[in-house]
Amino acid sequence: MAATPHRLPLLWLLLPAGLLYGGLALYPLAGMLQMSLTEGWGHYAEVTQGRLLWRAATNTVAISLTTTAIALLLGYVLAAGLWRCGPATRALLLAFIMLPFWTAVLVKNFAWAALLQDNGVVNGLLQWAGLTTAPVTLLHNRLAVIIGMVHYVLPYAVFPIYTAMRGIDLRVERAARSLGAGTLALFWTVLLPLTMPGVLSAGLLAFIVSAGFYVTPVVLGSPSDMMVSNLVSYYVHELVDFNAAAALAMLILAAITPVIVLQQFASRGQHGGG
Template sequence: MPLILLYGGLFLLPLFIVCRMALENGLGSFANVLSSRVFMRVVENTLTISVTTTLVSVALGYLLATLLWKTAGWQRLVVLGFVLLPFWTSVLIKNFAWTFLLQDNGVINSILQSAGLADQPLPLLHNRFAVIVGMVHYSLPYAVFPIYTSMLTIDPRLERAARSLGASTLSAFWHVTLPLTRPGVYASSLLIFIVASSFYVTPVILGGPRQMMIANLVDYYTHTLVDFSSGAALSIIILIAASLLIAIYQSLPKEGQHG
């Protein structure tokens, strides 16, 4: 009970302060935020980048989770090490590493020009592409483990039974493996989308002013405009949106199609 009270207080007290700041002017701060052109532009950026990051991360995460599931022994340990590698590196270090890789005279452009694939440096940095690359790099482990966990519950004899009944590899995956791993896909998609929609550092370092996301807008309200009420109102809007996503996830089936 003391721990529950402690952690509950550490969560509820700041939340109460933010709500009080957001309601200082009644609902005026909410109306000010929602009627802003910048808000709509930032929401569009956030949704586009977050959805793209989620799709790419889940697709790559599914491949890595399958590789972990199919391998064993030292090979699984090697794959697991590469999956965990981003966890061992600071997000700032990863972002600055991508700036060196993606800049005009960086490694990637140098390789492309040396191979004759590009006549001049490609604009790979300070745009939406760079932001998505950095966010996928950070989010990939969050996609792998929920899917891998759901794969561990699958009886390997099911796939062999499907193959023995004439199913091709693709058909066995589509009708057996994918339905049973659907809960893991749901969980990883929700987790990555919530994490991606709250990114702050990566859009600042790898993106440009046109790639501002919702967390950057909160910082703009509080530090540039010194409008704490509007910044708090925007934070409450983000919290409500995330809560709705979690409520939708809770309504989804927690077992596979044949579970």
């Protein structure tokens, strides 16, 4: 839709900032593309023919999908709680949900490392409850990575779903109940379809964020849990092959771009944009 006349001055004011941020985003990408093509497509062939790429890609997809599924489940419950509760409880829930945004990622990861270690709080609770007689290995494995990642991406799952719930007309729910719909039927036939745009947007956003994790697999995971971001670091710091690292980074960007575009369309559909 064309910009209305009274919006044109605002667009002109935003143009310098848009050009600045656009240039700051495109210039490094152009530099990486140039580095990756120093020997034609040779660096791309080197990266794609290595077994490490497919292992890291498999880990990334599996861990990201698991993280997204758990975050969506927890996010839907939390979003429903925000939607239904009173102002005081909502403020408290929002504070807990926003806590990951207020805490540095390294602090969160080392906090989980302290909680999940053999003599940590979680193992202590398990033994106190009689569920185990010896410490369970909860750290430096895929479970720890998923726990840390879910903690980080949970707000990204909550707020799109909560936004979708806030747009529901409560008269629709009352009408369904007046026609005899129980709680389960109300959820499956009314609430879930109406919130599905928010769920889709939240799922894509959580997956995009999860696919780019670097620090969490290093701190909480094991070498077998290497993700694609860790593989880029391996090419840079261990092999000192910046050109191959640039080629791998461009491949990751090409793979994740369609998901980003899809998430933007899902987000616009959620808010009724055209």
